[in-house]
Amino acid sequence: MSGLALFDKIWRAHVAADLGDGYALLHVDRHLLHDLGGGRAVMDIEEKGYRLRNPGLTFATPDHTISSAPGRAGTTATAGRLLDDLRRLAREHGVRLFDVGEPGQGIVHVIGPELGLSLPGALIVCGDSHTCTHGGMGALAFGIGSSEVTHVLATQCLVQRRPKRMRVRFEGARRAGVTPKDMILYLIGRIGAAGGTGHAVEYAGEAVRALDVEGRLTLCNLSIELGAKIGMVAPDDTTFDYLAGRKFAPGGALWERALAAWRRLPSDDDAVFDREERIDTAAIAPQVTWGTSPEQVIAAGERIPDPAAMTDPGKRRAAEAALDYMGLSPGAPIAGTRIDVVFIGSCTNSRLSDLRAAAAVARRGRVAPHVRAWVVPGSESVKRQAEAEGLDRIFRAAGFDWREPGCSMCVAANGETVAPGQRSVSTSNRNFVGRQGPGARTHLASPALAAASALAGAIADPGALGG
């Protein structure tokens, strides 16, 4: 019999009941709620007369709809009501809430790892597709819909069909200036936005082992943009060193016991995958998207593709529509395209290492006068650490706005949008039509490329910016 993959080991350990046909009733170890759906889910539970089965395993924080303006000015009445719902959830149902202004508040996918809630081998769900981020801790984590959120609140379990397994090996080492964001965008460009559909993806190989935990979270974050609702990296000493001493991580004897179990999680040498991909990491250059799907991506030094040269009719039509929406011409270099907005933030790229990388570029100049540039830290803790290091002063001195933590302009659910027809370089995860606001044109890229573009006033590779 062949060995087990990381995915198999975690899946098996969570089967509360085998439902046949590949289905299982899976136990959920961590359920994260946010302001967009949390309150409504509880009302749903109350209406149907269910009770929260394990409120102690459920954690909530506002992130989607709260304002990122300094002092949270600009919070809408609706956002205030949603926040009140979360507070009632905490008060009346015993769910732990990390409220505005408290350490622990932030984007759900930033705070889970940061607080030590997201543990290796755990099964984590949240009503948000970027829950795959937590896979960077060696967890089995995925996004669910509203009905499933209600199901988890009532049963602490979820009915799921076992996905196929896929492994992506990033062989070799990254070139200087190439970030985890570039690695995952490159992969999506290679195998497509549906390349991982139906699969749980494990990222492996030398270049993945070399990543710090924050880089692994970024890598796993865009799994859903690959079509896979699950992405994961095997836990190792890098993971354990990151977790040790965090607020909700186990301590003392429990830590030792957990550690022994976590060391058995990585895929066995003879584990079998339904699909394998290999990426030559040294071939990756800084990436930037040109279209309205994350698979429409090129290196920052390349030219915008010509749909006429595409053989697949579906891809050609999609490229034509994307270029029309984006207001771009085929064959032109993407670098130098004039921009209006830069957004540094989101569950993809708003952690301390991301802000450090952006600040290292920002200190070399000033934001171009026609560009509105925002830095939105991923959490209250990230914000405080960044301020302790003086990163906020670097950003402000360069002309960036330094804002309060939340999802902000990534999803524009709080009214913070890119204006119609305006062009943004964003460190977020989706360049879909209207994602950052109706008519907004989004180019996805790393924090360093976004910061360099803010200074240049146009899409710019930080490596080409000069000292």
Added chain:
Amino acid sequence: MEKFTVLRAIAAPLLRENVDTDIIIRIDRLVGAGRRSELGRYAFEAWRFTADGGEDPGFVLNREPYRRAGILLALDNFACGSSREGAVWALQQRGLRAVLAPSFGDIFFNNCFQNGVLPVALPATTVLAIARQVEADPEHNQVTVDLLRQVVIAPDGAETGFAIDGLRRRKLIDGLDDIGLSLQHEAEIAAFQARDRAERPWLWAVEQR
């Protein structure tokens, strides 16, 4: 939940790849949204309406008889992206009860089954062949999705079988609620939790903090 057995309806060809859930329903239409019944008018709004707020006659769902479609024909990776269940509600409120496409976003696929909407995975060639027949006379060349027999019947009568697991099929046909079914496993859940607390106590220590 609304039951799904056999649906014969006008089918609207939206032959694009990677249609994402952001385009199906904008997030700001879901923030603090009241009733689901209000969402239908927002479905695909970036494509349905022009900048001045008027309907774009070039968009398939704005044209007769496709405005009355009950089935959507799409290409690869339909409803990828965000987990928002509002995407299913918006389609449903437009009267769309089934989507035929080569593949679907994984989370959307699950969400459909919580709402009595049937996503059917068919080869791209089959979807395109059905679309060609429909376009010749969309009012009369209707498509049938028969969950009881697990076949899609093209306007010319050609049948294509589709796979669906027993659990999901049963739930749709009987209109069963997932939570009610899962609560029948309460004894197993309780046993799992008791065992897990002993075997993996580090995952449960958070209850004490």
